[in-house]
Amino acid sequence: xxxxxxxLIDISKGFGDQIVLDKLNLSIRENEFxxxxxxxxxxxxxxxxxxxxxxxPDFGQVIFDGEDITNLPPNKRxxxxxxxxxxLFSHMNIEENIAFGLKIAGxxxxxxxxxxxxALKLVNLEGFENRLPDSLSGGQQQRVAIARAIVNxxxxxxxxxxxxxxxxxxxxxxxYELIRLKNELGITxxxxxxxxxxxxxxxxxxxxxxxxxxxxxxxxxxxxxxxQNAFVxxxxxxxxxxxxxxxxxxxxxxxxxxxxxVDEGFGRNRPVDVVIRPEDVDLVKPEEGTIQxxxxxxIFKGVHYxxxxxxxxxxxxxxxxxxxxxxxxxxxxxxxxxxxxxHKPVSEDEEAIGVNE
Amino acid sequence: MKKTARNIYLALILILMYAPIVTLMILSFNAxxxxxxxxxxxxxxxxxxxxxxxxxxxxxxTLVIAFLSAILATLIGTCASIGINSMKSRWRTVFMGxxxxxxxxxxxVTGISLMLLFxxxxxxxxxxxxxxxxxxxxxxxxxxxxxPKLKQTNKSTYEAARDLGAxxxxxxxKVVFPDILPGVLSGFLMAFTMSLDDFIITHFxxxxxxxxxxxxxxxxxxxxxxxxxxxxxxxxxLSVMVIMILVNSAPKEPDKKLSLELENEKKKLPLRQVIPxxxxxxxxxxxxxxxxxxxGSVSDEKLIVYNWGEYLDPxxxxxxxxxxxxxxxxxxxxxxxxxxxxxxxxxIAYDVVCPSDYMIQRMRENDLLAKINWDxxxxxxxxxxxxxxxxxxxxxxxxxxxxxxxxxxGILYNKxxxxxxxxxxxxxxxxxxxxxxxxxxxxxxxxxxALKRRGYSLNSVVVDELIQATDDLIAQKPLxxxxxxxxxxxxxxxxxxxxxxxxxxxxxxxxxENPNLEYVIPKEGTNVWIDSWVIPSNAQNKENxxxxxxxxxxxxxxxxxxxxxxxxxxxxxxxxxxxxxxIRNSRVLFPEAEDLKGxxxxxxxxxxxxxxxxxxxxxxxxx
Numbered sequence: 004x005x006x007x008x009x010x011l012i013d014i015s016k017g018f019g020d021q022i023v024l025d026k027l028n029l030s031i032r033e034n035e036f037x038x039x040x041x042x043x044x045x046x047x048x049x050x051x052x053x054x055x056x057x058x059x060p061d062f063g064q065v066i067f068d069g070e071d072i073t074n075l076p077p078n079k080r081x082x083x084x085x086x087x088x089x090x091l092f093s094h095m096n097i098e099e100n101i102a103f104g105l106k107i108a109g110x111x112x113x114x115x116x117x118x119x120x121x122a123l124k125l126v127n128l129e130g131f132e133n134r135l136p137d138s139l140s141g142g143q144q145q146r147v148a149i150a151r152a153i154v155n156x157x158x159x160x161x162x163x164x165x166x167x168x169x170x171x172x173x174x175x176x177x178x179y180e181l182i183r184l185k186n187e188l189g190i191t192x193x194x195x196x197x198x199x200x201x202x203x204x205x206x207x208x209x210x211x212x213x214x215x216x217x218x219x220x221x222x223x224x225x226x227x228x229x230x231q232n233a234f235v236x237x238x239x240x241x242x243x244x245x246x247x248x249x250x251x252x253x254x255x256x257x258x259x260x261x262x263x264x265v266d267e268g269f270g271r272n273r274p275v276d277v278v279i280r281p282e283d284v285d286l287v288k289p290e291e292g293t294i295q296x297x298x299x300x301x302i303f304k305g306v307h308y309x310x311x312x313x314x315x316x317x318x319x320x321x322x323x324x325x326x327x328x329x330x331x332x333x334x335x336x337x338x339x340x341x342x343x344x345x346h347k348p349v350s351e352d353e354e355a356i357g358v359n360e
Numbered sequence: 361m362k363k364t365a366r367n368i369y370l371a372l373i374l375i376l377m378y379a380p381i382v383t384l385m386i387l388s389f390n391a392x393x394x395x396x397x398x399x400x401x402x403x404x405x406x407x408x409x410x411x412x413x414x415x416x417x418x419x420x421x422t423l424v425i426a427f428l429s430a431i432l433a434t435l436i437g438t439c440a441s442i443g444i445n446s447m448k449s450r451w452r453t454v455f456m457g458x459x460x461x462x463x464x465x466x467x468x469v470t471g472i473s474l475m476l477l478f479x480x481x482x483x484x485x486x487x488x489x490x491x492x493x494x495x496x497x498x499x500x501x502x503x504x505x506x507x508p509k510l511k512q513t514n515k516s517t518y519e520a521a522r523d524l525g526a527x528x529x530x531x532x533x534k535v536v537f538p539d540i541l542p543g544v545l546s547g548f549l550m551a552f553t554m555s556l557d558d559f560i561i562t563h564f565x566x567x568x569x570x571x572x573x574x575x576x577x578x579x580x581x582x583x584x585x586x587x588x589x590x591x592x593x594x595x596x597x598l599s600v601m602v603i604m605i606l607v608n609s610a611p612k613e614p615d616k617k618l619s620l621e622l623e624n625e626k627k628k629l630p631l632r633q634v635i636p637x638x639x640x641x642x643x644x645x646x647x648x649x650x651x652x653x654x655x656g657s658v659s660d661e662k663l664i665v666y667n668w669g670e671y672l673d674p675x676x677x678x679x680x681x682x683x684x685x686x687x688x689x690x691x692x693x694x695x696x697x698x699x700x701x702x703x704x705x706x707x708i709a710y711d712v713v714c715p716s717d718y719m720i721q722r723m724r725e726n727d728l729l730a731k732i733n734w735d736x737x738x739x740x741x742x743x744x745x746x747x748x749x750x751x752x753x754x755x756x757x758x759x760x761x762x763x764x765x766x767x768x769x770g771i772l773y774n775k776x777x778x779x780x781x782x783x784x785x786x787x788x789x790x791x792x793x794x795x796x797x798x799x800x801x802x803x804x805x806x807x808x809x810a811l812k813r814r815g816y817s818l819n820s821v822v823v824d825e826l827i828q829a830t831d832d833l834i835a836q837k838p839l840x841x842x843x844x845x846x847x848x849x850x851x852x853x854x855x856x857x858x859x860x861x862x863x864x865x866x867x868x869x870x871x872x873e874n875p876n877l878e879y880v881i882p883k884e885g886t887n888v889w890i891d892s893w894v895i896p897s898n899a900q901n902k903e904n905x906x907x908x909x910x911x912x913x914x915x916x917x918x919x920x921x922x923x924x925x926x927x928x929x930x931x932x933x934x935x936x937x938x939x940x941x942x943i944r945n946s947r948v949l950f951p952e953a954e955d956l957k958g959x960x961x962x963x964x965x966x967x968x969x970x971x972x973x974x975x976x977x978x979x980x981x982x983x
Binding site: 057076077093103108151155 | 514516517519520521522523524525526527528530531534535538539
């Protein structure tokens, strides 16, 4: 059932001298909630605009449901976009905003009326038909923008950082709302954000992008637990990224100490990057640890304590529910399956190039 | 204390801004034509305004040109703004600069360059050239008011519309246009008022027979602006005020609290721009309908007349057209100096013009005049031989000109203030009348007084005589209340001065308004001026021009013009037809030969002498 809906093939796009996308390949399955995640300038918005038809790629093809739509104008594409700043038509009331696409499509008045009612119910805005966009809160406006897009029954909904302008609480509410909508409507969502938490919460698939390349693509769990390079590890959540040497299969040397791990196939005595999530660092008695250090920093974060431990010349970030005061000597222990080994990039350029395939 | 000061300051500003308008509005209800005398309340200027074809057609032209140029400039300017807005920022800056320059450029430069362009392109100056000129200078204003709106417009609303299925044009009209509409409408209104206001550019780009209100009003400068114009200006001001009140009284932006109430009204939005724009369209439309009703028939026989403002009874033209079947195009000018370059440029082939004496000489010397075929002007016999003789000073063989209006320059004095006998220019140097003397503010008129007083010729080019005259004028200066042009009339009527140098044509009217005033021609002699009809050498309809001149020499027609202009006519037969004895026998209007002893007519002295006169005059004025 989950056949491919969209295929981006070898997409390249530049603005002036700057290359924004370089031979990007991406497949999106029907009914997927796919998130393009990355820092600003990584090419995620350009990818979305190429999908929406607002930019034409310099090279490459956009295949939608088996059909080449690379040069099709936006109004001829069976997809809709929810824009970052809502882009509501301020001189039209909510009803007219939502009816815009349907009227252009030439639907009957009765059909339009039904659709508006349905859409407003779906986004919990019943009774707002005659209000003007400016009289609505940010969250309400965003829901109108979503309603305006979905009444056209698109196969694909593109969302360009739609929650970016909302405050934290509202953003979290809207995240659940979007998941619910996606499940009720059964359409494919492509979501662009730079907020890793948003991406982890909502997505079926996350595509991490940097400098026009896909860094890693996978489920939220994959991305979080097994980042494939330092960029992904750094961008998704917090990490300790330490240079190390893979001595042999299942044994890595970090900061002068040998740590057993579960990774294989890196060869012998190869330089690698080692990722250890802060919550995976266990602080124990000094004599029980693989290496020893001293707590140099302590902050209470609510659900846990955040500590920094100086050990063997590296500042370890540690999240723990147990508190160790500053100045205390501690031992550091990491379970083998919590150690993530990554290839070390030879150059800075290589750091940006995807290694997922 | 602080508050009082603030209110006083505010009041002062308001007074400064609105005092002139209020004065004009009050004068529009003044039954007296004088600006310094209240003759009781009247609405007659308002009623005669709507019966005056010349004013109404100027009003019609003004409104139609303002409306059309505003519409077209709005269209072009809005498209240009969209183009500029989508440029890269470097080019955008360049283009905004380029479009802003014409706004900063002075009107006179724009006007002259447009005229030169039109002439170079062989366009006939007229309605269409004014329209083109107005469109040209209006476009930058439209761009200026549309651009900010376009910049404010969220680009993604256009994309959202495209995304929802709208084509490029549809998306623009449905989404972008409503957003920039306030800017487009205010651009339109700005263009409309700029066009309504413009004088200078219109002046240079207009052709014969087309007048807008501003050029029409300005052409009346010589004879004094008619009170009908006060009435019209009052009406224009009030309409603008109503529009402004409508624009400002409607709520600004639908803010959040108001929006609930506004929702029902929403369909009527944007009230504050639509209504004024609709009013503008209505007024222009009404003007158009009015004009349709008044359009006459057109024939192949044509005549282009170029005359002083208010210097011909409009009815005379109607009669002429009816009798001869010739279609007359009538254009007016304000001064000889404005008329001359137009004739010299030959941009327009005028058929008959009415310059003053010295200007006729100058035109003749520059081969700009055609000899009149006297066989076609038998009515020349009606003209007083005295004036044919006087004309010889600028037209030695009586070949080129037919006298039309004549007059003298003399002293107007107030009998209640001046008890002694006034018969000499000397009285203008009398200490007794310090600060009660009015002199003409023009170089030749002022020097004529000083030269004649010494017994010299008023066409003198003798350096010693001129230096003496200069010294005399400088010596007289402390006694002079003001150097003025047409305010002599009003100031004398208002008893503001005892003595004034004035043209005889004005004397009759001032005496009627203030019986204490008396006019004398000083015994040393004075300037006899003659305005005559001439035919430019490039006239296309010379025979029609001669027919016209002959027609104007007909006693009944000359009488009509005399009664309209009130300047003396050299037409003896017409004078005999005047019913009022006091006028027919007035020695002010029709001086006897002895009154004119020692009098002369101005001659063109050549460019060199002209600039010498100006140099000396500047010396007088700057002392």
